[in-house]
Amino acid sequence: MVGYGHPADVVLVGDWDGDGRDTLAVRRSSTYYVKNGLRGGEADRVVTYGQTSDAALAGDWDGDGADTLGLRRPPASASPSTQPPVFAYGTLRTGQSGHGVVGRTTKELPGRAPGLDLYLISGYSFPWAVANAASTDGIAGELFWFPSSTYASDIARLDRYERYDPSQPASAQLYTRERRATSHPGVSAWVYVATPRWAGIARDRGTRIPSGDYLRW
Structure with missing residues (x-):
């Protein structure tokens, strides 16, 4: 289980896997924790494909009737360079x-x-x-x-x-x-x-x- 509730967590709720049940997704730093259902009993999945600066978005992006967890990543130019000219x-x-x-x-x-x-x-x-x-x-x-x-x-x-x-x-x-x-x-x-x-x-x-x-x- 994942102990949710860190001050910096971003929490999203939606039917990410299309099984008709809400799924809890939490972004903590560069890791996404996805809970399979809100009733308990299923194992958590840990997904590490994000970045700290990512914005998490919910929506039916592929038109299958189920919500999809999407990420918006700012362009590299938005980050201050650590290598000055x-x-x-x-x-x-x-x-x-x-x-x-x-x-x-x-x-x-x-x-x-x-x-x-x-x-x-x-x-x-x-x-x-x-x-x-x-x-x-x-x-x-x-x-x-x-x-x-x-x-x-x-x-x-x-x-x-x-x-x-x-x-x-x-x-x-x-x-x-x-x-x-x-x-x-x-x-x-x-x-x-x-x-x-x-x-x-x-x-x-x-x-x-x-x-x-x-x-x-």
């Missing part, structure tokens, strides 16, 4: 010298990353994103989404290009990789941001790009 603002952007490093993507969008300023430092051929909470417009760039199957290797490749080693302290690096908000509602992305040491150098000796756009300044 990368926000590229310099040489990784389309048409720039490092764009070939980006590799295969599943989606690309232009956008901005607030809370950042963009600087050039004499002697370096690439820009530096420097944290500035007062910068509401932020900096311009592109968001690149990568396939789930290659996501880890794609991020590792970009880390190497940016000379970022997550195992090393910030003091030994040019950038840190930070997850930051973007101009797309609900979308955050990895951004390579100047470490405190290099941010200080950029502010003291660098040139700020007023537009925040490496390609249009």
Whole structure:
């Protein structure tokens, strides 16, 4: 027997098997418990074909006169991604010298990353994103989404290009990789941001790009 009554249970009643008797179905997390009849004495059936986000629906979907237990599953896009895109603002952007490093993507969008300023430092051929909470417009760039199957290797490749080693302290690096908000509602992305040491150098000796756009300044 199944102990029904968990606060998160969804309970449906209908003649799911067409035998003329009501059947009790309970969804708990990703499992459906189906009771064969309400009179007792029959064994329970456990069905594990659902997802926690499924909506259970009752109706005579096949026209046989008996209710059928149906599921409505939201599209994958309705779930927030656990693999954020990368926000590229310099040489990784389309048409720039490092764009070939980006590799295969599943989606690309232009956008901005607030809370950042963009600087050039004499002697370096690439820009530096420097944290500035007062910068509401932020900096311009592109968001690149990568396939789930290659996501880890794609991020590792970009880390190497940016000379970022997550195992090393910030003091030994040019950038840190930070997850930051973007101009797309609900979308955050990895951004390579100047470490405190290099941010200080950029502010003291660098040139700020007023537009925040490496390609249009």
